[in-house]
Amino acid sequence: MAEYKRPISESEFKKNFKLKKPLMNDTEAFYESSRCLFCYDAPCIEACPTGIDIPLFIKQIQTKNAEGAAKTIYDSNWLGNACGTICPTGVLCEGACVYNHQDVQPLQIGRLQNYATTSVIDADKKLYEAGTANGLxxxxxxxxxxxxxxxxxxxxxxxxxxxxxxxxxxxxxxxxxxxxxxxxxxxxxxxxxxxxxxxxxxxxxxxxxxxxxxxxxxxxxxxxxxxxxxxxKTSKLGIEGENINGVIGAVEFIEELRMKHHLVQVPPKVIVLGGGNTAMDAASEAARMGANHVTLAYRRSKEEKGAYEFEYDLAKSAGVKGIFNCSPVEIIGKNNVEGVKFIKTQKFEGKLHPVQGTEFIVACDLVIKATGQAxxxxxxxxxxxxxxxxxxxxxxxxxxxxxxxxxxxxxxxxxxxxxxxxxxxxxxxxxxxxxxxxxxx
Ligand SMILES: Cc1cc2nc3c(=O)[nH]c(=O)nc-3n(C[C@H](O)[C@H](O)[C@H](O)COP(=O)(O)OP(=O)(O)OC[C@H]3O[C@@H](n4cnc5c(N)ncnc54)[C@H](O)[C@@H]3O)c2cc1C
Ligand code: SF4
Missing domain, CATH: 3.50.50.60 (FAD/NAD(P)-binding domain)
Structure with missing residues (x-):
């Protein structure tokens, strides 16, 4: 059953793809920043791959110095605004927040970061200038x-x-x-x-x-x-039927969606092949584009999937159904794709094996391959x-x-x-x- 109606205008697209981490307003940022404990040897800094001085920028937000906060962020990370909303914060900075040990919601570091950097971008504040030309x-x-x-x-x-x-x-x-x-x-x-x-x-x-x-x-x-x-581009699967109309790589599918929004038409039945974050994104996005049935098929077990758990939860909440321990053997269809033939798999002595005689077919109109990029x-x-x-x-x-x-x-x-x-x-x-x-x- 579809959770989302097919978007036919930009406003409907925006509704279906509502931002998961919306921009904080001044009051929200003030109260959220006031929760920071300013830990000595802050574990969040260690957990950020760019080592942003997180307690410092949070203190700056709290003292109403959003420009200083943005400078602190950009001094470590030139993509500070984007990272604030797209970083998997639950496994990085926010995952390391000491509040997690007290069963208290961790500080929303990513959203605070986005708040500070958006304020300077919107005001077009000049924070940097090019160094003296060295001739190189x-x-x-x-x-x-x-x-x-x-x-x-x-x-x-x-x-x-x-x-x-x-x-x-x-x-x-x-x-x-x-x-x-x-x-x-x-x-x-x-x-x-x-x-x-x-x-x-x-x-x-x-x-x-x-x-x-x-x-x-x-x-x-x-x-x-x-x-x-x-x-x-998305790597080849190397199975029969891969070149039939209606088989697309996840990266190519998502790119088209990012560029054309509601103008992309996603058919009712979609199968996404893969178990990584890209597979979860593609499945979630197909569901938000109004597909009635989105099946995510992964050849290993649910526990072995490469995707973060929160990405799988997000896909499920959009109506995606996961099937595990099944490997695609053939894509079926004459001119257009009609389904995928799978075989069940099981692990034996640490290796994945097909289980003979367990083939089954799942009908679909679109196959999205999320099985890695070349x-x-x-x-x-x-x-x-x-x-x-x-x-x-x-x-x-x-x-x-x-x-x-x-x-x-x-x-x-x-x-x-x-x-x-x-x-x-x-x-x-x-x-x-x-x-x-x-x-x-
Ligand atoms: C579907 C998907 C979802 C993702 N979601 C997230 C997420 O939510 N959060 C997150 O943090 N990361 C996410 N990632 C990962 C993240 O996007 C990448 O790790 C990051 O973009 C890598 O940056 P990069 O500069 O190395 O490469 P890219 O972002 O791939 O940029 C490479 C650039 O080089 C250009 N290029 C390639 N070849 C040539 C050439 N020969 N000549 C000139 N230009 C060339 C390309 O056009 C491109 O603009 C996602 C990745 C995918 C595929
Ligand atoms: S949101 Fe990303 S860039 Fe910002 S502190 Fe967390 S891990 Fe670092």
Whole structure:
């Protein structure tokens, strides 16, 4: 039974995708900030991958200094506004809040962070300016969170920065991939413009770096190059029927939804394949687009799924039904998809095995594959001496973020294989510092 009616206008889309963490007003922020215990050795700082001084910015909010709070946040994390609403705070900063030990609701750190940063973005407060030009140039490949963070930090250090971006919009998966009930396109792009206006890096849109000639050109014209290209398209499943009409990758499905909103039509019966956070998002989003039956199918057990529990709960609350221990063997349909044939699985001696004779078919009109994203190996091959690991992740020095080719630095999903925006923001910032150390040593 559908929980959501199909949205046919932007206002209906917004209603179905109502923000999970709405912006706090001044009163809410004041009262919430007054709950902070300002712990010595605050565990929330440790739990934040960018190490924001959380008690300090909360104190600043409490003393009505939202601008100071925003500066504290941005000094550690260039994507401070986006992270406030999209970080999985329950397993990061808020998960570490001491209130959890007392059965008291942890402090809403993410929303407070979003409150402070939104106030400076809306007022277009100038918090930063580019450092004195040092005459050196950095090329950044990819305008995702990692690339943006690297560009901002490098500008403060006095470098000229050119970002080369394959798409027509900046911010990577933040605008193309993250669920619309976590953040809106407007919010993401507003933070980006806020940063670009004060720091003045250049972005060359619709400029994918894909050839050796382009790479040689970058090497000849820039003193250092940062790779922040994230991951690629959804990986192939390698089963029969995968190319039938009505089979789509989760990343591609979500990107279309983020760009076209209510103009995307989701049919009544949807099967999402996968057990990670992307699968939960795709299933939740299909349900919010008015699909009557959304089935999430994962080949392992419920306990083994990679997704955070809260993401699964969110999908269930949108009407998604999970089926576990079943693996897709064939996608069925003549011209359009009609269903998926599964086989039951069980674990034996630590390995997953199909159980012969247990095939069954679930009917559907759309299959969304959320079974992982391919890596950007084709690009990496173009770069001399660039070492990648056996999972096609770029190998870096964990302190400097320098790769095995000293002119190149890297960060974000390209080095970790897929994590969170906050990790990419940290990597980009640290890589700019690494570049600075290398070029000025
Ligand atoms: C469906 C989905 C939901 C997610 N939800 C969350 C969430 O709720 N919270 C969270 O914190 N994280 C979430 N993530 C993870 C998060 O989006 C990523 O970890 C983060 O965006 C990685 O940043 P990045 O800069 O490394 O890569 P990306 O964001 O992928 O950006 C890479 C950029 O490089 C560009 N590019 C790629 N190749 C080239 C090339 N050859 N030349 C030029 N440009 C190129 C791309 O167009 C893109 O703009 C989600 C991911 C997915 C897939
Ligand atoms: S960046 Fe994310 S993890 Fe760090 S304090 Fe902010 S919301 Fe928490």
């Amino acid at each position: 140039k950095i090329a950044v490949i990819g305008a995702g969170p990692a690339g943006i963070a690297c560009a901002c930090e490098a500008r403060v250090l006095g470098y000229e920065v050119d970002i080369f971006e394959a798409k027509e919009n900046p911010t990577g998966l933040t605008v193309h991939g993250i669920a619309p009930y976590k953040i809106t396109n407007e919010e993401v792009l507003k933070e980006f413009s806020f940063l670009q206006n004060q720091l003045g890096f250049t972005v060359h849109y619709n400029t994918a770096i894909t050839t050796t000639a382009q790479i040689k050109d970058l090497e000849a014209n820039y003193d250092a190059i940062f790779i922040g290209v994230g991951l690629g 890596k950007q190996g084709d690009l990496y091959q173009l770069i001399d001496g660039l070492e990648i690991d056996n999972k096609t992740r770029i190998t870096i020095n964990s302190e400097s973020f320098q790769t095995s080719n000293p002119k190149y630095f890297a960060g974000g999903d390209a080095i970790n294989g897929g994590a969170e925006v906050v990790n990419a923001a940290y990597d980009g910032k640290m890589a700019a510092q690494g570049i600075h150390q290398w070029l000025t040593k």
